[in-house]
Amino acid sequence: MTDIGAALAEAHRRDWAQVLATTVRVTRDLDLAEECTQEAYAQALITWRSTGIPEKTGAWLTRVALTARLVCGLSTAEIARAFLVPEATMAARLTRAKKKIATARIPYRVPADDQLAERLGPVLDVIHLLFTTGHTAPAGPALIRHDLVTGAIDLARTLHLLMPRTAPAGALLALLLITDARRAARVAADGRLLLLAEQDRTLWNHRQIAEGTALLTDALRRHPPTRYAVEAAIAAVHAEAPAWEATDWTEIAGLYDVLLRLCPGSPVIALNRAVAVGFRDGPAAGLAATEPLLSEPSLATYPYLSATRADFLRRLGREAEAAAAYQEALALTGNEIERAFLEVRVSGGWPEGR
Structure with a gap:
């Protein structure tokens, strides 16, 4: 505060x-x-x-x-x-x-050229909001709202074409392309949610990853790291790993530290950092990193906090507590694909080692 x-x-x-x-x-x-x-x-x-x-x-x-x-x-x-x-x-x-x-x-009017730079930040935030809402739909039968994801990428690409020398616009496009590259691998043929550890990486769109990585490199050369550049870098670390087991969690946790310095006080970033810590240092460390977030009012109805804690508890062998935390996440989740995944976890069903 x-x-x-x-x-x-x-x-x-x-x-x-x-x-x-x-x-x-x-x-x-x-x-x-x-x-x-x-x-x-x-x-x-x-x-x-x-x-x-x-x-x-x-x-x-x-x-x-x-x-x-x-x-x-x-x-x-x-x-x-x-x-x-x-x-x-x-x-x-x-x-x-x-x-x-x-x-x-x-009146609503198109801003003059000399007003574009001062309005860029809110425009980037809106495009990012549109993308994240489509990337994992808050509710409904589908995990992904393809219309929103595609629309957001089109808007980001158009903005980058209009302002090609503006590093933050390039960084956002990089983030969206690298993140969306996993789209085809996120849901199994039977409709089951596939976590990052389970995804077939040959299905990832490597053309998009290459384009996004090039945009990120250019953005970082032109401008000090921004929030979207750091988030794109995190996505790029995941994309560069040939397998889940090869993920560089030390680098990812370090990038989240940078992101928290750029966006201090963000509980969602702090939660994502806790996930990285949990894979770098073990589930006990990850669980401990989520403790301060339990008193954060804005996360009181955020299902991913409960789901994250549930996974750490499961990995620690505290299965009854894990099931209760998964049940709490289930009560807060509106997306049917995510709900089906959580229902399996509540009943104690999960892939070994995941």
Whole structure:
């Protein structure tokens, strides 16, 4: 909370005038612009606790959530899940924002070239939100929403073509391509979820991996590491391993340490780091790394925390506790493919050594 408060105070000192000026330029109403800017900072205080502090706080403050809802067509429930807030909370935020836009008759227009750079951060975040929602659908019969994944990659590719010298855009495209390269291997022919350890790596799209790796190399040469560049690097380490057993967990854990420095306070990144620690140092160390996250409010209904702890408990031979944790994850999961996987785990069925 101290880091978030300090970052928000710094963003207020450094970015308030620019955010307000931009909002006034759009709304042509100083009072309304002040209200909108105040609301943006209030939302930042809540959201940054779970997502981490963005690299460009001023750009983030232009309503990422509203853009996602209107441009990408995601449901309120899907946006709320991505931001780790209740659906009712996100619905209220979107309603207030849309009411302000309607009252002020704020026009929607294509930004001028000199405005593109300041708006890049929120655009990247929206494309990433679209991709992650499609990569593992929050609910429904399919693990992957191919329309959202393909749409997000197309948007990222278009953005990279429009701004080819902008390293963050290239890094995001790299992340999406390398992550999506596993798409064909994530579900078995019988519909069963396949974990990374079980996937047939010959089915991975190695053309996409090569393209993504080249984009990442170029992005890192042009610009210091950003959040999406580090995430792409993590995906690349997985992609480079010829087999699950050859995964370099030391490098992955180290990259998550870098990512946490870029996005301090993000519980999801901390959870992913705990997974890497568990494979690097053993399940007891991984389980211990998840302990501080149990008191994190934004993860109270996040099924992957329970599933992660369940897997560590299973690997430690604490099967009754593992089954209970899998049951908790099952209660929080809406995707039918994931639910079927968890039901098997609840009953004690799992591949040996996985």
